[in-house]
Ligand SMILES: Nc1ncnc2c1ncn2[C@@H]1O[C@H](COP(=O)(O)OP(=O)(O)O)[C@@H](O)[C@H]1O
C-alpha cells in the first residue's frame with residue numbers, strides 16, 4: 001500500500017516525550033490506515049500508554065507531530081477528543097463509580113449532544129430532546145455490548161468482565177473513527193479474551209483500532225500491523241509474522257524479567 005498522508009486516518013511522526021530527565025518516547029512514528037487494527041506492544045514501561053495519551057490529545061509531545069486525516073487534530077483537550085472521532089478505553093476501567101452504567105455511557109455519547117461537555121455534569125444547557133436521544137443511543141450501545149440489563153446498576157456492583165463491556169460501550173457510543181484500546185484483555189478469562197478478539201475484528205468494519213495488549217495470542221490474531229516499543233523507541237514494525245520472527249523483539253521481552261512469567265513470552269514463540 002502507498003503511504004501518502006491523507007490515506008492515513010492518524011499518523012505520528014518523530015514523537016518524543018520527556019518527563020523531566022526521563023525520555024518516555026524517543027522519535028516514535030506510527031501510521032493507522034482506516035479500518036485497520038494496529039497493535040502496539042512492548043515491555044512494561046516501554047511508553048505505550050504515553051503514546052496513547054499523545055495520540056488521543058491529552059498529552060502534548062515534547063517534539064513531533066500528530067496528523068489526523070492529513071491535518072493537525074482540532075482540539076488538544078480531553079473533551080475535544082470524541083468530537084474529533086477518536087475514542088479510547090483506559091488501562092484499568094476508569095468508569096465513574098458514582099454514576100450508573102447508563103450515565104457512564106451517556107458521558108461517552110456527549111459528542112452527539114449540542115449542550116457542550118459540561119452540560120453533562122451540570123445538567124444545564126441541554127435540551128430535553130438531546131437528553132432523550134443521548135439516553136436512547138447509550139441504551140443501544142449497552143445492548144450492542146450485551147449489558148443493557150445492568151443500565152441502572154452502579155458499575156462497581158458488576159463482575160469485571162461486564163464492567164469492561166460497559167467501558168467499551170462508553171467508547172463506542174460516540175461512533176468513533178478510531179478506537180484506542182489500552183490493555184482491554186487484562187483481567188479477563190481465556191474465554192472472555194476469545195470473545196474480545198471477535199469484538200475487535202467486528203470493530204474494524206466501522207473504525208480503525210490501535211490495541212495496546214500483553215496477550216500475544218490476541219495481538220497476533222487480530223492485528224494487521226504491529227509496532228514494538230522498547231524504552232520509548234520503535235524497535236520493530238511489520239505484520240504479526242514479521243514481528244514474531246524479529247530477534248530484537250524476542251530479546252526485548254526476554255530481557256525483562258518482570259514480564260517473563262506472563263504470556264508476553266508468546267512473542268518469542
Ligand atoms: N506522567 C508521568 N510522569 C513521569 N513519568 C511518567 C509519566 N507517565 C509515564 N511515565 C514514565 O514513562 C515511561 C513509560 O510509561 P508508560 O507509557 O506508562 O509505559 P507502558 O504503558 O508501556 O507500560 C515509564 O518509565 C513511566 O514511569
Ligand SMILES: [Mg+2]
Nearest residue numbers: 048049050091
Ligand atoms: Mg501502559
